[in-house]
Amino acid sequence: MARSWQNPLRDERDKRLPRIAGPASLVIFGVTGDLARKKLMPAIYDLANRGLLPPGFALIGFARRDWADQDFGEIVHDAVAEHARTPFRESVWQRLAEGIRFVPGSFDDNEAFQRLAKTVTELDDERGTGGNHAFYLSVPPGAFPVVTQQLAKAGLTGGDGWRRVVVEKPFGHDLKSACELNAIVNSVFAEESVFRIDHYLGKETVQNILALRFANQLFEPIWNANYVDHVQITMAEDIGLGGRAGYYDGIGAARDVIQNHLLQLLAFTAMEEPLSFEPSQLRAEKVKVLRATSPVEPFDETTARGQYGGGWQGGAKVPGLLQEEGFAPDSTTETYAAVTLAVQNRRWAGVPFYLRSGKRLGRRVTEVAVVFKRAPHLPFDSTATEELGQNALVIRVQPDEGVTMRFGSKVPGTTMEVRDVTMDFGYGHAFTESSPEAYERLILDVLLGEPSLFPGNDEVELSWQILDPVLEHWAAKGAPETYPPGSWGPPSADAVLARTGRSWRRP
């Protein structure tokens, strides 16, 4: 935008105006995949339905299928009908459909990328996309090098307007591979044009951690080692890995979840107050806290690793991991991982951060629990406070987004007896159409060029640096411990906390 131009209709006080992306197109690689069908294409429709996409927006699919534009249009239509969150409106769909194109080809086909380049140029004329194009790589990471190289070769990475690339996790499988991957992507796209999706960061509650911490006077004074005993960050799923062997075997829970989502949650929870909410300031604080974070040894006692066995879960008989189709019968991939981390700075010295994630656990839940120290003195009979636990503040990320506080309260009656109670706050219902889904928010941010909610390559590399020693230790250990489906993980996980007299919350 021209420096001197001041849009006379803009008024910073005008908070009603939605941020509509400027003219642009989105090219999706891997449109036949699960992610594209269930999340990306529905999110694009929902954005259109909310009026947040620019007029003339174009969606281009690229896949090794012999499809015409209309065929792809139908695929999008079906995905939208099945998975979109907002009601289907013919007029919105028609506008979106006008901008849908399809380019057939495989990743090693130079000609296909030439066709893609041509399609993109045509769209600039027909739809006025102004040379602004985002490339969404919804493909296995093994394909990143070839796709980015092909984009460069076909001249798609430069020109008028902006070019951005969106990549999905996993961002490597250890520090070395992550650096290589970053180098490959950065050789074609400058770092500020790379958007790494961590869909947790698109969730309202995660952003709300910042509001909770930095907009209130109530919490920040006690948000430190003087008052906090420890922090538990949990992401549990009740489903297994049936059908996901290709992606998951050899990766495991720590790489799949702890390296990205949970360490990002840790960063939001533990970071210092940023100077402002400028993307660069936010990142600077996240990087600082990740740099101060390291795993606590000895790993045999501070980490745990498990694999779900077969059995009954919630009324259904489920197979163990080793019986799931596609997994090697002697797979040592962990489906449960727990680690103990320390954040070495003044605020958090001596406060362990316990991170755990697993499949086939008791229920689906993601939360950050800040557990406080006991009151230093209790002026009650010892019998009065037997049932009093530690105060806790729990940020519920999903489902049922909100905040829970746990504290002691007198049990009604003539004796003084104090017991834990909880206080709940839920802001609206995350599953109604009115609150945008994480992918909607993130795709819109890509089109707007707003990088706050995307981890930078330094964050990715630091996260691997934290996790690598644990992964190496585990690699030498053989098979993980088996745990029954529907439980809260293997016994060794309980031992991780028990060694310091603590225990996991039942979320």
Add this chain to the structure above:
Amino acid sequence: MIIDLPSTTTSQVNSKLVELRERGGAVALGRVLTLVIVADDGAGLEHAIEAANAASREHPSRIIVAARGSRTAAARIDGQIRIGGDAGASEVIVLRLYGPLAGQGKSAVIPLLLPDAPIVTWWPGAGPAVPADDPLGAIAQRRITDSAAARNPVRTVRARAKNYVPGDTDLAWTRLTNWRAQLVAALDVPPFEPVTGATVTGEADSPSTELLAGWLAAYLRVPVKRVTTTTAEGIVAVSLQRPSGDIELHRPDGKVGTLTQPGQPARRIALQRRSVSEALIEELRRLDPDEVYERALRGLSLLRTKSKVISA
């Protein structure tokens, strides 16, 4: 669940609420505000409650409906409490006020307000001339009227300009957010040229069209022509004149707009009219004074009177 409390008092309603809470834990969610709906008892009332229930999914609230019944009846309050599936993510308290009580909505509502939480008052029908002076408007941080529901919408919206108090807002203003967003975005891209004049076309009695014209006049500081038409409902077209050619946004059917700009392909934009609940959701998102609305109201006095009438 719907609980009827015929011929009741507010303290009975209150104790029923407490009882429900203790017995069933019916109030599961934190409430962020109290929404007071003031309306005449009648057919439109349920629509308003439905819209508010839908909005409560994003803004969990206690909804208190002060429904004015017959003034000639004997003084009486018929109460009703709705919770659970019948109330969205809210709890709804309907107070039907009869006889002299019909004019005493405030005394009935006050005991039922949530402690500390902000209060928003909404008149789904023809609201008072000066919302801030209305007893139920005076207790609210934010007062939502709907000029489109008044008998003479344009005269009403002009009166709003005269009587504006920070905290006032009007759904006729909310309904044009999407139009404004498109126009603002159109000026964000080249060529970056000053706008020299503007024309806004719409139904003669469309308050949103008036406000759109007022907003343009206030912010562009150029002559804005207001053209009336009978070809379609609501706002029909806006054009912004610039040296290299006009930006035009045209919505002939109430659904799809076409944006034309020199040097750019014509673009079609889904621009359907918004439902009341959508408008309400947007309204409840912010509770501070809307300075932009205020400026748009001031802009109404800058408008050139209707220059021509286009008819079908």
